[in-house]
Amino acid sequence: MTNPRFIRNFSIIAHIDHGKSTLADRFLELTGALQAREMEAQVLDSMDLERERGITIKAHPVRLHYTTPAGEAYVLNLIDTPGHVDFSYEVTRSMSACEGALLLVDASQGVEAQTLANAYLAVDHDLEVIPVINKIDLPGAQPEEARRQIEDIVGLDASGAVLTSAKMGTGVQEALEAVVARVPPPTGDPDAPLKALIFDSWYDAYRGVLIVMRVIDGCIRPGMKVRLMAGGRDYEVTEIGVFTPKPVLVDELGVGEVGFIAAGIKNVADAQIGDTITEAARPTAQPFPGFKELKPMVFAGLYPVEGHQYPELRDALEKLRLNDASFFFEPETSAALGFGFRCGFLGLLHMEIVQERLEREFNMDLVTTAPGVLYRVTTTDGETIEVDSPAKLPDTGRISSIEEPVITAMILTPTEHVGGILQLCQEKRGVQKTLEYVSTDRVLVTYELPFNEVVLDFYDRLKTLSRGYASLDYHVTGYWPSPLVKLDILVNGEPVDALSIIVHRDTAYERGRALASKMRELIPRQMFEVAIQAAIGGRIIARESVKALRKNVLAKCYGGDITRKRKLLEKQKEGKKRMKRVGRVEIPQEAFLAILKVGE
Amino acid sequence: MSSLGLYLHIPFCAAICNYCNFNRFLLDADLKRRYVDALALEIERAGAQDRAIHGRPAAADTIYFGGGTPSLLDPAEVQRLVGACRGAFDLSADTEVTLEANPETVTTERLAGFHAAGVNRLSFGVQSFRDEELQRLGRLHSAERAADALGQARSAGFDNVSLDLMLWLPGQTPAQWLASVARLIALEPDHASLYMLEVYPNAPLREEMARRQWTQAPDEDVEAMYLGALAALDAAGYAQYEISNVARPGRRSRHNLKYWTDREWLGFGCGAHSTRDGVRWKQVASAGDYVGRVMAGADLVVERRVLTPVERVEEALFTGLRLTDGLDLSAIDARYGVDVWGRYGHDLSPHLDAGLLVREPGRLRLTRHGMLLAHEVMTVFV
Secondary structure, three states: OOOHHHEEEEEEEEOOOOOHHHHHHHHHHHOOOOOHHHOOOOOOOOOHHHHHHOOOOOOOEEEEEEEOOOOOEEEEEEEOOOOOHHHHHHHHHHHHOOOEEEEEEEOOOEOOHHHHHHHHHHHHOOOEEEEEEEOOOOOOOOHHHHHHHHHHHHOOOOOOOEEOEOOOOEOHHHHHHHHHHHOOOOOOOOOOOOEEEEEEEEEEOOOEEEEEEEEEEOOEOOOOEEEEOOOOEEEEOOEEEEEOOOEEEOOOEOOOOEEEEEOOOOOHHHOOOOOEEEEOOOOOOOOOOOOOOOOOOEEEEEEEOOHHHHHHHHHHHHHHHHOOOOOEEEEEEEOOOEEEEEEEEOOHHHHHHHHHHHHHHOOOOEEEOOOEEOEEEEEOOOOEEEEOOHHHOOOHHHEEEEEEEEEEEEEEEEHHHHHHHHHHHHHOOOEEEEEEEEEOOEEEEEEEEEHHHHHHHHHHHHHHHOOOOOEEEEEEEEEEEOOEEEEEEEEOOEEOHHHOEEEEHHHHHHHHHHHHHHHHHHOOOOOOOEEEEEEEOOEEEEEEEEOOOOOOOOOOOOHHHHHHHHHHHHHHHHHHHOOEEEOOEEEOHHHHHHHHHOOO | OOOEEEEEEEOEEOOOOOOOOOOOEEOOHHHHHHHHHHHHHHHHHHHHHHHHHHOOOOEEEEEEEEEOOHHHOOHHHHHHHHHHHHHHOEEEEEEEEEEEEOHHHOOHHHHHHHHHOOOOEEEEEEEOOOHHHHHHOOOOOOHHHHHHHHHHHHHOOOOOEEEEEEEOOOOOOHHHHHHHHHHHHHHOOOEEEEEEOOOOOOOHHHHHHHHHOOOOOOHHHHHHHHHHHHHHHHHOOOEEEEOOEEEOOOOOOHHHHHHHOOOOEEEEOOOOEEEEOOEEEEEOOOHHHHHHHHHHOOOOEEEEEEOOHHHHHHHHHHHHOOEOOOEEHHHHHHHHOOOHHHHHHHHHHHHHHOOOEEEEOOEEEEOHHHHHOHHHHHHHHO
């Protein structure tokens, strides 16, 4: 057990690509946690997907042994946090396990929306926030401008900011010195009943669920009977360890220490992030505050391209869920797509990650339907139901009112794009809350926006119209009533349930026309004319047609063409196989996401 | 066993057309000379090798000079190559000897020379009877020159001449296309081929079309062009026998028919393809490389596919379906032991219902409408 006086628990918070993982790698290297040559770049992001996308999904803590120039030995626990808004609850839990945070800002990019959102969270959690200005080696680096932005935009004193180039290795020790000097040591009562906060958990094939936690009071040992307070279930601790970053078993963890435990837990859902661990025989009187069950916010249908893959898809989803309690799924049947699943995600990135993992790790070939959000519908009987799919929306006559989730979005943008962004937010039915010039060339805009507009095509359009310079952070802040309607798409007269979306009444007409026209582009010519119609409540509002195929032939086929022709035929056949047949019409996979492609 | 076809690839052109992706090179007189030497040598060796495998000289009854521009050869060179074929294979007395020719390369005298060298069929790459279209394609001849070439061929003694035309040219309207077809009919060739222009992704023509904003007619027009041309040719006594080919009675291309009737052929020269004993192969593409390899006695093959029994059947089916006669089901059953309808009937019947395909006793064939959509049907076979 380490004397809490020599423990520092901290995290690094940053906007994506500002160099968080590189700095973390440098810390590991400097403290000898890993030799430079045995390190694969960015050790902490261990999932392939995380590394590829440069994002962190799972919060891994690493124990670093750091000796100051004065010869004092410290244990520094670096608690990596997810950087994306979809995982903001995990971020807050990770922060709860820390006393301090390094706020990393790219010297050439300056403060971005995630910097701001995460810095506010850190301040809310009473963390000691130490500004670090990174990438000072870049030709475009403007450390003084970054310092000014941290002071003016974030509102933190940046006079003591550490200047680093994680890439070149400069300023790394100074950053660790700042952690030792400025982050307060943990406080807690070693004699009080055990109280530990779960800030991550995942499933390990050999040991069951591994819980990552921080001890607040008391201590935890193997063999101890512990209780997970949210679920009220008791388990016996089988193993305790720390990540160095390799897992190493230890005998006990005391006040302020961070590590993992295994306790024969079968299901990640039983060890939820934010829950408190205590001793079963001597429970703490006060569980750690702020626990909430994670609720999926974004919903979409996932269907196998080939119907016989349904059982495989179910198995794959079950395996993913083992490790991801925030991911939800239930069987759903679509007249158009057959058997599949309604899946719930924390956000769009989470959805993309799940989709990609299903495709890559499980070799699934999927059709995804347009994402939607969770609506609250009050029926004429006075009953309130939650609707996660257009198919579940009651008939118009039975709806008394509908409420939709609302987000508060913070958008930080160079001034020249602000006009376009305001227009986009207005078009998306947003309500402006603030508009603030944070410097001569940057504006912070805060909007309340209906979440369903944002999941449809907001982010891509924001990026396009700001040429990638605007950054966005948001959280769901409530519900508001809204006149929403179901927009249906009919193909050759038949409504295709998987293409329906829920939209605002005032934009339904426009969206219906755009969607029908996009579908016309996406559906290839068939042997017959295909009619595409958009309808609201049975009333046709737009009509397009895909004319019948008139030719599909290679004019020349002589001796040398036969092999080429075989390849061509095979390719055409493969293409057809990947389409979904709705009635007689073959619809390509991407058409089910046509709504996201409108305007491209 | 039926007789082989012999294909001789002559890769040289006086200019490179902007749409062409064939294996061809700008004419280089010195290389052409060495190339003809190499070709004669390859034919001689191939004949000996085939003889060694099969125990006797293989019978052959067609020779086809394709290109490139084979009419850039001198009559003496053609004579030498035909002679090489005769020496290496057991050529039948009525062997069809075709030479592809570009109108601007011929004179009555040269044509008479080819005729004397043994060529008995000419195939002129006319492509269009509108000068504007010819210019767009970068062709070196005019419509008048093409018409004259046919007359010269007649004077030189040719009674079997084919003309190629292309439809779906940039900016071409159905009426303009049908005017070219009418001109062709008026000239009374013995055979004609109608090809839809394929603009390959890296063809210079694609870029030029974008720059000059030339577009190809919509699919609806192409359908009308194709059907209109065939109707006009029908009326003039030219019977369609393959998706892109029509002929007067007795004037079908015997060589090309081998490709669609599951026969065998040997290809000589750079980039040439062969099919023999269930194997398809392709030779090295570059003319210089080819000459070097032949002279060094090195292997010429760069791609080789040994067809599985299933692939043999599939390819016999999708090539055979190109013919107006369609597939002879009992012949296929006899050859491969495959009941075509039993194996593919379920997937074929929607095409039958849609009027693309006709099932007759012992036969399966595409309708004319079905020919435009042939790939829809043929994918059933792969």
